[in-house]
Amino acid sequence: MNNDLFGFEINIWLDAAARMGLITGVMTVVVMGLIYIERKIIARFQMRLGPTRTGPMGLMQSLADALKLVGKEDLRPAGADPWVFELAVYFVFVPVFMMFVAIPFALNWEVRVLELGLFYVVAVSSINIVGLVMAGWASDNRYAMIGGLRAAAQAISYEIPLVLALLAVAMVAGSLNLTEIVAGQGRVPLIVWQPLAFAIFYIAMLAEMGRTPFDIAVGESETAGGPHIEYSGIRWSMFFLAEYAALFLLCLIASAVFLGGWAWPLGEDLGRGWQFALTAIKTGLLIFSVFWVRVTMPRLRIDQLMSFSWKVLLPLSFVQILVNGLVLVYDWPDLLLLATGGAGVVLLFVVIDRGVRRPRPRPAPLAAAESEAVA
């Protein structure tokens, strides 16, 4: 355990509290920044200006929004289940922040080095589904209920390829400790050896966050906000905070696990400033790509979304693990990983392309309901 965060030894509990406090405070600012940046970026994509009036270049917009949201009345529908309704927010909010414990921002700059860091992150990240289902169920609103159930179905389905993709990387990296995984990528980032795993992780990550094209739970044009529909003011903003924190966090994990985090390409020798900068750049690029996807992609339908996970991503991730196992056990050359992974990515795109262009008969109502049963 490294306790040199502040440059001197302090009580371990105080230290932990200080670290958590720091994370929570920083994250809130980061999320506000992210919302501002997203609005600006999306505005650029859409030939708009985005926020301009609040502060210089609209920089204070997020702060103003936050203040407004805090000031709004905290409504609860008369028919809602009060406890579940109010607790749901925390089930979404807390796990996301718990995930930050294991994330390495730079060498020796994490809340705690966990030997099973990757495992921990994956385990904690799936708790927030409970929160969404609670919110959907307790709101006494059918849109919320449909949204909550959709969120649950989607998250459970995409959790598996997500975990398997990370597992494949962990096999190659030979560790579940995030710090070690990052440190091991000093020369070559793992995306080179595991392009397919990265592709699967990226897609599953979008689904986990409920971002376009997988935003069926909250999609405005269908469920009009889904589980969030009845929330207002501070509770609603906490959902939002959790959503953006999850975005930041999953992109951080992707940059750490696949893109070499702070280690690649400059190695461990450079100062903390460079390491932070590297992490920030890689994470930033990923976040930007998520925004990019958001503004250009339509939304998938629930059956397409489910079958894509179960019929495409899941088999491919199993194949990836199998290949990794064979390569590792028989000590085949690493290039084979690159070749198979690359072939896998090509296959993935071919499947997507084929899948949508194949003429499909109109689903008979009953048959359609059958595939729904998986959900």
Added chain:
Amino acid sequence: MTTELAREHEYETQDIMLNMGPQHPSTHGVFRMVLTIDGEVVRDVVPYVGYLHRGAEKLCETMDYRQGIGFMDRTEYLAAFNAELSYVQAVEQVAGLEVPDRAQWIRMILCELNRLSSHFMFTGAFGTDVGVFGTAFTFSFRERENVQDLFEEVTGDRMMYAYFRPGGLAWEVTDNFEQRVHEVLASSRQGISDMDGLLSDNEIFLARTKNIGIISAEEAIEWGMSGPSLRASGVPMDIRKDEPYLKYGEVDFDVVTGETGDVFDRFRCRLDEMRQSVRIIEQCLQRLEPGPILPDRMPRMLRVPPGEAYVRTEAPRGEYGVYLVSEGGNRPYRLKIRSACLSNLQALRDMVIGNYIADAVIILGSIDIVLGEVDR
């Protein structure tokens, strides 16, 4: 969730009612449909309209002929020129007014431009229905705004133009009209290909829209659908071609038809129709010559002899008909507005049942309703 599964495991399942609208982001106004859903699958849908009923027909009976023009704008507010056109043509038909050539060409240009702006509204709103986060909307609205600016320059209003008059036009167009139309066409052409690039080839868009909400040609005719929604089913029915009004007989354009009649075809038809509109406007501009815009002797107060006419024109959403019955005097005895959207909307139930909730939204979007026209 299915009944079979339920029986097997002795679950008790229940269909639930989902009330969509009149306040819902994707009902395009104040439309309401009550969906009966089994899980995600729509078992039944009951549409409710009438939230925007303002009694335009009754009001027109109490106003003189010129005042009625304004009400037409307020029915079909996204393609007000086309609505006005049906009305003034009905009045001209019964009153026996001849419209000067220049007025006819300008009417054609404005109506086709209005078709462009209306279809841009459709592509934008439809993109949002399918789930593109506002990008299709802003891209469309950039183009729509250009057209709208031109309309504002000509008529002084952005939506409720009240510019056509029985017999011709209210006033001459602006001096730089032709140049401005050329500018708008150039940007619209770009906008159409932008929408093509953004949506038509997107894999998810294709997966969402292909083979969804199919309606066969026979069924579409049976339900009285018209416009692009009917042509998408492969029926080449276009009033501009079949019963040419204005100068449509003298210009060259194709009737765009689809093949399967699914949501994608309805989108595709509208997009291609916009290209045809551009073609028509270009030809109109070549033929536009100086001249009078009203008949020589127009009375101050228009009195129409007894008679009746059902005048239909091809509005962006289909057949916009005005059935005018005159018993003499300066106001209609009976004025019936045949709404394209109302008839198209009837077929919604057939298209939606058996599809998913998300499909119901895009099927409704693909019919492209304007509630002002449905409810009148």
Added chain:
Amino acid sequence: MTNDGANGDGGDTEADEAAEREAALARTIWADVDRALSGINASPEPGALDLIVTIPKAEVVRGLRVLKDDEQLNFDYLRNLTAIDHQADGITVVYHLYSTAAKHNVTIKAVLPNGDLAVDTATTVWKAANWLERETAEMFGVRFNGHPDPRALLLPEDMTDTFPLRKDHPLAEIEALQGEGMAYAVEEE
């Protein structure tokens, strides 16, 4: 413009008028319609745009069915369905038909006397008549016998005693009901 003949103003003799009418009818598809409607008591009238055929209300749906099924006429498309309130002369139900294949139009009218404002539904011929009949029913108080879904379409469901598009339904009084001082001066017709 061929909106002459119908009103017959001026000093024409009756024989001239009749000849003119015949000539006008000859330019329309009346010959075909007459053949198809044999056995049904139909009277033609050349309209401004389309041929207008008046059929007694008892036979109108049969006539519509015949017009739809006739191979040559093939009126497969119901453009419009509405009614006109002729006050003392009853209410006329108007059907505008179109053939998508042959591309011709006809207007069918049926006069309903004030005592018996009912006619058979045309939904058995075209589904398109469904909402149009619902609207006509609520606006004019015409009953369409056998309509599959006789609910109000545009008006509130409980508004069953008022028929806004009838001529005896005053506009100004309704306006006056909406608030003090908002009343319009009743215009003299």
